[in-house]
Amino acid sequence: MKRRDFVQLTGLGIGGMLLPFPSMGNPTTIEAMLDTPLDIRQKKQLADVALNTAKSSGATYADIRIGRYLNQFISTRENKVQGIENSESFGTGIRVIVNGTWGFAATNDVTNDGVKKATLRAVAIAKANSKFQKEPVKLAPVKAFGEVVWNTPIQQNAFEVPVSEKVDLLLKANAGALQNGATFASSNLFMVNEQKYFASTDGSYIDQNIHRIWPTFNVSTIDKASGKFKARQALSAPMGMGYEYMVPKKEDKLQGPAGMVLYRNSYDIVEDATLAAKQAKEMITAKSVEPGKYDLVLEPNHLGLTIHESVGHPLELDRILGYEANYAGTSFATLDKLKSGTFNYGSKIVNIFADKTQPGSLGAVGYDDEGVQCKRWDLIRDGILVNFQAIRDQAHILGQNESHGCCYAQSWSDVQFQRMPNVSLAPGKEPYSIDQMIKDVEKGIYIAGRGSYSIDQQRYNFQFGGTVFYEIKNGAITGMLNDVAYQSNTQEFWNSCVKICDERDYRLFGSFFDGKGQPSQVSAVSHGSATARFNGVNVINTGRTI
Known part of the structure; x- marks a missing residue:
């Protein structure tokens, strides 16, 4: 083929x-x-x-x-x-x-x-x-x-x-x-x-x-x-x-x-x-976007999908080990990167955690499908990869003595296996609003909502669109844009994160039918974040042909 x-x-x-x-x-x-x-x-x-x-x-x-x-x-x-x-x-x-x-x-x-x-x-x-x-x-x-x-x-x-x-x-x-x-x-x-x-x-x-x-x-x-x-x-x-x-x-x-x-x-x-x-x-x-480097202001309903694809899936242990390769492959985040204790996944302000107890989230339960009490744990701390997602028969591979409580089956007739918990970007610690963020941007694009996307078989190189796009010039919204998509790789993208709004802006994105496995199963999962800014990201024009 x-x-x-x-x-x-x-x-x-x-x-x-x-x-x-x-x-x-x-x-x-x-x-x-x-x-x-x-x-x-x-x-x-x-x-x-x-x-x-x-x-x-x-x-x-x-x-x-x-x-x-x-x-x-x-x-x-x-x-x-x-x-x-x-x-x-x-x-x-x-x-x-x-x-x-x-x-x-x-x-x-x-x-x-x-x-x-x-x-x-x-x-x-x-x-x-x-x-x-x-x-x-x-x-x-x-x-x-x-x-x-x-x-x-x-x-x-x-x-x-x-x-x-x-x-x-x-x-x-x-x-x-x-x-x-x-x-x-x-x-x-x-x-x-x-x-x-x-x-x-x-x-x-x-x-x-x-x-x-x-x-x-x-x-x-x-x-x-x-x-x-x-x-x-x-x-x-x-x-x-x-x-x-x-x-x-x-x-x-x-x-x-x-x-x-x-x-x-x-x-x-x-x-x-x-x-x-x-x-x-x-x-x-609306005018069509001019390709180039932009500072991107990404709202949570959009950023949640990027988190899902570039952090949630690549940090599933079965995908990392090669036990799971359906729906876009395995993962670049190999075991040696975790064991080194120094792998730089993002900038120092990037803190990403897994949590199946978040109120209102799609993945919120008291116990997973093998009787483990659900909890919160860190995946990326201060930009450094610190953990994966593992269930009871995987924990020993990481040298850990307890499951993370993220086992799930879509129905009684399906066998339970490791599924993504809620994976979220922690909000900024200092007071910072969307308006303040936009005022700090000279040349940028504000993106809201989900759009088309693609990501490679190692969950590394990707491209994301959105629902609505607004041009930012000299700290102000100047009008709507069309044909916007941004390209990056997982490390480059998360290292370009320079600012995150505080908890007042924290909101959830969700995937009601996230697919994995063969035979395939679906699960529901949320991803929380506040609006975040990523500097110098490559933007392409999806309406132009080469």
């Missing part, structure tokens, strides 16, 4: 994994979704069937996940509802270690007999696999937590809100866009509820109820006279929250440059869609 064909095909694959996958189960009714099929006592009884069966069959370790995954997806266009989908997936997955080797099996027969049969199948698979196992699995120790419960701290369950109310809100967003210059407007609302029960032979019985929500839209404007058209997508961030995220609060709004409104812990979809229509109209007559 030619490289150009390979890049095109893999690009389509990566892009596809960032697209919505609303159908993750069987169609159901909202009444059934709000019902509870099993109480916590019944779950524990089923878990004990699996654990006792595994131990009596020769397993040295076993865990079981009983999962109920609920999804609601609402889609609209202009003044019409295109679709409403409710789905449910319910079953259990059992993982065992026999003869130092993993075995896994899953079933949707959530009964004593069904669980026992699946456990015996997992044991048989482990025994068969052990014939080819070169080194036994080494699990980092984990605390036994007994019986615990963790819930996403929501204020309003989105599934309990009438569908008519949610549809009305989306149609209002469409109307706001159409009334302000949009030719087309579509909007969507995704809601997820993961009800997960985990138990293991280590002595933990963990019941978790996790909620996520994602409002989004796309508006486009066509200029009939010139035939030109432009589109602008939502500047929302998917969140680990309930429907309260859809109720805008004044204290959650930040006034951005060029009349932009930026959102933190709640979101005004009607206001954003209205502004999007005006910006799309403005883009049609």
Whole structure:
């Protein structure tokens, strides 16, 4: 296969994994979704069937996940509802270690007999696999937590809100866009509820109820006279929250440059869609960027994707070791770079941390999918690489004695493996606003929102676009730009970071469907940051051909 064909095909694959996958189960009714099929006592009884069966069959370790995954997806266009989908997936997955080797099996027969049969199948698979196992699995120790419960701290369950109310809100967003210059407007609302029960032979019985929500839209404007058209997508961030995220609060709004409104812990979809229509109209007559070196002022909804691709994925230990190479390859951040203790990942103000406990984030849970209590840990400290992301059977490779708590499976029927936690750039320590940052720029570009991107198979050389672009001259916004993308490599880019706004500007970006693995799985992850400035970055014009 030619490289150009390979890049095109893999690009389509990566892009596809960032697209919505609303159908993750069987169609159901909202009444059934709000019902509870099993109480916590019944779950524990089923878990004990699996654990006792595994131990009596020769397993040295076993865990079981009983999962109920609920999804609601609402889609609209202009003044019409295109679709409403409710789905449910319910079953259990059992993982065992026999003869130092993993075995896994899953079933949707959530009964004593069904669980026992699946456990015996997992044991048989482990025994068969052990014939080819070169080194036994080494699990980092984990605390036994007994019986615990963790819930996403929501204020309003989105599934309990009438569908008519949610549809009305989306149609209002469409109307706001159409009334302000949009030719087309579509909007969507995704809601997820993961009800997960985990138990293991280590002595933990963990019941978790996790909620996520994602409002989004796309508006486009066509200029009939010139035939030109432009589109602008939502500047929302998917969140680990309930429907309260859809109720805008004044204290959650930040006034951005060029009349932009930026959102933190709640979101005004009607206001954003209205502004999007005006910006799309403005883009049609905006000038095309002149290629060259610019100081870039990157807002969090944009910078989150750059963090995701250039820090989050390359610091996954399985990708570093070559165990994982799907969806854009392995990693330049090899083990020797960590062991040296001096590898310069970024400038001294760059502090990047992993944290699966961040309130409101997509990855926020109390415990991961192998019963490890989640925590925060540093990946890059003062610009120096200090750690990776590892789970229980990887920690010993780093010479560490505990998992980082970042193991996850997209459903009960998938085996859990190492997934990216929330990976975020710490805000600046000194008071510093977006306005102050722009005033300090002589020649630059302000970029907001996500756009097209590409990155090489070592997660090193990359190119990123965005949603909206504004030119900065002599400390002031002078107008909108088109055709902007910046090119750099991971080290060069993060070493060009010279200033970060303080915590007042700290916001979350999110990926609702981040793909990894083969067979592929998706997970939800957030990346926080404040607006940051990167000096002397190479900007190209994407509208010009060579």
